Amino acid sequence: xxxxxxxxxxLIKTRGQQATLRCSPISGHTSVYWYQxxxxxxxxxxxxxxxxxxxNRGNFPPRFSGRQFPNYSSELNVNALELExxxxxxxxxxxxxxxxxxxxxxxxxxxxxx
Amino acid sequence: GNSVTQMEGPVTLSEEAFLTINCTYTATGYPSLxxxxxxxxxxxxxxxxxxxxxxxxxxxxxxxxxxxxxxxxHLEKGSVQVSxxxxxxxxxxxxxxxxxxxxxxxGQGTILTVHP
Numbered sequence: 001x002x003x004x005x006x007x008x009x010x011l012i013k014t015r016g017q018q019a020t021l022r023c024s025p026i027s028g029h030t031s032v033y034w035y036q037x038x039x040x041x042x043x044x045x046x047x048x049x050x051x052x053x054x055x056n057r058g059n060f061p062p063r064f065s066g067r068q069f070p071n072y073s074s075e076l077n078v079n080a081l082e083l084e085x086x087x088x089x090x091x092x093x094x095x096x097x098x099x100x101x102x103x104x105x106x107x108x109x110x111x112x113x114x
Numbered sequence: 115g116n117s118v119t120q121m122e123g124p125v126t127l128s129e130e131a132f133l134t135i136n137c138t139y140t141a142t143g144y145p146s147l148x149x150x151x152x153x154x155x156x157x158x159x160x161x162x163x164x165x166x167x168x169x170x171x172x173x174x175x176x177x178x179x180x181x182x183x184x185x186x187x188h189l190e191k192g193s194v195q196v197s198x199x200x201x202x203x204x205x206x207x208x209x210x211x212x213x214x215x216x217x218x219x220x221g222q223g224t225i226l227t228v229h230p
Contacts, residue, residue: 004157031216033217033218035218042220042221042222042223043203043218043220043223045217045218045219048216048217050216055215055216056215056216056217058217090157090158092158102148102163103160103218104160105157105158105159106157107156107157108157
């Protein structure tokens with residue numbers, strides 16, 4: 001069974017541009033989560049989508065947004081990129097949003113903002 | 115709010131040594147607790163989990179027990195291998211609703227290096 005996949009693997013942008021990151025969950029999973037892993041700042045929760053709806057949002061500015069498609073894949077958009085947006089962006093999926101269900105992570109997209 | 119605190123790293127051990135990585139948490143509700151491992155250049159893999167007090171999670175020789183009285187979930191392994199070198203993250207997730215519902219809250223991570 002295929003795991004969580006993310007594309008692209010690496011993305012290089014300049015300040016002020018927009019970045020789009022994509023995630024495909026494990027087959028049968030309806031929940032998708034996005035996390036940011038910035039150097040020295042650990043893993044921070046960004047967004048949670050379930051059944052096409054945004055269920056929860058972390059403490060990030062509105063220029064971080066996303067959506068979930070009918071096939072449960074998801075897209076993270078970062079507008080007006082800033083240097084501090086450089087990070088590894090991890091996507092995870094789970095079978096439902098309840099607490100005990102583990103989240104399975106993809107390999108991440110490395111975003112570099114120059 | 116909810117938070118997870120892990121022991122400061124990095125941790126350097128010789129092969130076959132005993133490993134303990136301390137993890138304590140603060141939560142407004144009743145969390146599930148997790149240990150994730152991140153190998154160099156890869157995403158996170160779930161190592162083990164526990165969903166209620168006194169549960170013990172175990173996998174690949176690693177163990178952790180959910181201690182509600184001490185709000186802890188320490189990771190242990192009796193004999194580490196070079197292949198265990200990685201970054202280990204302790205995390206919690208609330209089991210009920212609220213603003214923290216659904217998301218994983220992570221500790222800062224502990225870098226483990228095991229030498230032959």
